[in-house]
Amino acid sequence: MDGRVFELNAIPQMTDTDIETLLAALTRETxxxxxxxxxxxxxxxxxxxxxxxxxxxxxxxxxxxxxxxxxxxxxxxxxxxxxxxxxxxxxxxxxxxxxxxxxxxxxxxxxxxxxDVAPTVTARLDVLRNTDPTAHDALLVACAADLGALHGEGLCHGRPHPRDFFVAGERIGFMDFEEEPDAAMPLAVAQARDVWLLFLQLTDRALLGEATAGKAYAAWRARAPAAAEAELARMLQFLGKFLSPTRLIGRVHMGSDLRRFLAATGYLSEVLLPPRPADASKAGKDD
The missing domain is CATH 3.30.200 (Phosphorylase Kinase; domain 1)
Known part of the structure; x- marks a missing residue:
């Protein structure tokens, strides 16, 4: 970016009143x-x-x-x-x-x-939550799919959250680009971080439970680079160490952040990591 200033008159259909209103707002700095x-x-x-x-x-x-x-x-x-x-x-x-x-x-x-790029995905989810649970969760899956497509293009978002996505016809649009994680870490790591951050929201919001999480992960994986999934597995090996302590804390006070961490990290760990010896033993007893 060369630092140039875009001209106000370049805004389509800008009237003199619009310019005055916008300039006044810009100088208010509220x-x-x-x-x-x-x-x-x-x-x-x-x-x-x-x-x-x-x-x-x-x-x-x-x-x-x-x-x-x-x-x-x-x-x-x-x-x-x-x-x-x-x-x-x-x-x-x-x-x-x-x-x-x-x-x-x-x-x-x-x-x-x-x-303006309304409606945001959050606003659309709020409408669908009480009217159409299937469409609600389908929109969450679409977010994961288009995030995967984004990663497939060699990009990352940095702070993927439904409030920073918007409905653009049949696609999901993205906004709020204040974060730039790929300037601080390898791109594949930043993309893996994107997925984990999205699932912190997705697993908590999904009305149809793990069925939606499974569809969402498959939709992301189908379009994302293999390197991002490999980095996600490495992330989860580290984050998984905190699942048991977090569950203990949650017995005393289960806040929303703890709940999202447990749901997202637990689900993704089950998908990507081999079962721990205790889990494998338990699974064998259930057969």
Whole structure:
């Protein structure tokens, strides 16, 4: 990204009133993310540099070094100008591979104006949850399939979550590209991390249980690189060590984060890792 600023007049159907409204919003610098309704539809303003550098990033780096696990590394920290450039660069890369993404309408050194891409997958899931459980879980499977297609194109998202996906006709679109894990770890590791992060949400949201998780994993695997699956297995060998302690903690207090960790890590471990000796013994007794 060369740092150039997109012209406001380049936005389709932009009126003088729209320009005044947008400029006023940009100078207000209130909320970090703001929806703005203009004459031709909604746009979104994303502001950068409004929050302090996360303390957790230093802890993540220390843990990654301590355990020798690249997937724990945080994305490189950038100032607001660097964050704007990163997001535009990644949107451009995804669009260049034919992936549905928001359109960048305007940029400055501290803000982006993006086109509206509603409905988000989260919003669609909320509607389907109580009306059509089958379609609800089919949408989760579609998310996994299109994430696999993304990985097959040599890309990774970094923070795959239904709120950062949107429905683009028959496809899933992607937004929110503030993370860049492949700048901190090998691409295959970043893609494996993507899958695990998606399954933290998917296994928790699936209304039809492991049947949906199985379809979703198969859909991702059919389109993703084999190297990503191999790295996922290595990740799970490490994460699996924390399943038993997490279950013990959960007996005292089972928060949503613990529940998602157990569901996703446990399911993926069963799929990818050979059974432990105790599990194999138990399985033999059940035969």
């Amino acid at each position: 909320r970090r993310i703001e929806r703005l309704d203009l004459s031709f539809g909604a746009v979104w303003i994303k502001r950068y540099g409004t929050e302090r550098p996360p303390v957790w990033t230093k802890a993540q780096t220390a843990l990654a070094c301590l355990f020798g696990q690249p997937f724990l590394r945080p994305s490189p920290y950038l100032d607001s100008r660097g964050m704007v450039a990163r997001e535009i660069r990644r949107i451009t890369a995804f669009a260049g591979r034919g992936v549905p993404v928001p359109q960048v309408l305007y940029s400055s050194g501290s803000a982006l104006v993006l086109s």
